[in-house]
Amino acid sequence: MKTQAPDPTKLPPEVNREVPSIARVCDYFMGGKDNFPADRAAASAVEQVFPQGKQLGKESRFMLQRATRFLVQNGIKQFLDIGSGLPTAGNVHEIAHETDPEVRVVYVDNDPIVLAHARALLADNQTTTVIQADLRHPDGIFEHPDTLRLLDFDQPVAVFMASILHHLDDEDDPWAIAAQIRDRLPSGSYVMITHFYDSGDERARDVEAALVKGGLGSGWFRTADQIARFFDGMELLEPGVAAANDWRPDDHTPRGSDTHHLLAGALGRTT
Numbered sequence: 001m002k003t004q005a006p007d008p009t010k011l012p013p014e015v016n017r018e019v020p021s022i023a024r025v026c027d028y029f030m031g032g033k034d035n036f037p038a039d040r041a042a043a044s045a046v047e048q049v050f051p052q053g054k055q056l057g058k059e060s061r062f063m064l065q066r067a068t069r070f071l072v073q074n075g076i077k078q079f080l081d082i083g084s085g086l087p088t089a090g091n092v093h094e095i096a097h098e099t100d101p102e103v104r105v106v107y108v109d110n111d112p113i114v115l116a117h118a119r120a121l122l123a124d125n126q127t128t129t130v131i132q133a134d135l136r137h138p139d140g141i142f143e144h145p146d147t148l149r150l151l152d153f154d155q156p157v158a159v160f161m162a163s164i165l166h167h168l169d170d171e172d173d174p175w176a177i178a179a180q181i182r183d184r185l186p187s188g189s190y191v192m193i194t195h196f197y198d199s200g201d202e203r204a205r206d207v208e209a210a211l212v213k214g215g216l217g218s219g220w221f222r223t224a225d226q227i228a229r230f231f232d233g234m235e236l237l238e239p240g241v242a243a244a245n246d247w248r249p250d251d252h253t254p255r256g257s258d259t260h261h262l263l264a265g266a267l268g269r270t271t
């Protein structure tokens, strides 16, 4: 899907261009055009201490795409992509439909700009939709009429939370939220997470400070143990919680990347 620079006259009124938004900063790091000066200023504060921000964004996307292929090849036909971000190249439905055009995908984001762009791009798509909802309130996601229209929770579902849980503070108890989501899923479902990784790389704390204090207000680096706790009560597939580029790499996965130890990924299955 192609994105163009935002047309201010077509933006939903709740979009505040003066305050950086995670979705638009993320779009900047993906090389997109759906961002404003406030977003670029927040991104620039990060780039000053961590010029490889764009690389990290790409590596999260690559893992999401590898996980999508793996899951479709293993018979998964339904995806719930929470914190989907602004549409970019290689979205879940595009990757999944290369193998199985009947796969159904619900994208979820709490940023109104995501809803506006994705709705326009998905207008004629029968298998894919986007809803505006908040990860901190899973009931609003699972009980949304559009979720229930497309997804059958008597059948396995893959839930993606790529580069979103690190935007939830410890005070939000993201572990309890992950557990609520797990409890909603039938046996044989999957949860895929990518997350900023505190692997002992000394840059982690500096990047975290730039993200948290540089205007975004969040972007927490967590250890492998903390990330593994998101999968409590689930079976972690090999190789467990790993650097994202070490998670079932393919021919396109970066090797020897400078950001290798700063992003973790894992895939769990419900029992």
Ligand SMILES: C[S@@+](CC[C@H](N)C(=O)[O-])C[C@H]1O[C@@H](n2cnc3c(N)ncnc32)[C@H](O)[C@@H]1O
Binding pocket: 022, 023, 024, 026, 057, 060, 061, 064, 082, 083, 084, 085, 086, 108, 109, 110, 111, 114, 133, 134, 135, 136, 161, 162, 163, 164, 167
């Ligand atoms: C860093 S982007 C990741 C986009 C995409 N998942 C990826 O990996 O390329 C994080 C996205 O999560 C969304 N987000 C942040 N907090 C959220 C929340 N509490 N509920 C729903 N979406 C949220 C942001 O609006 C943003 O679009």
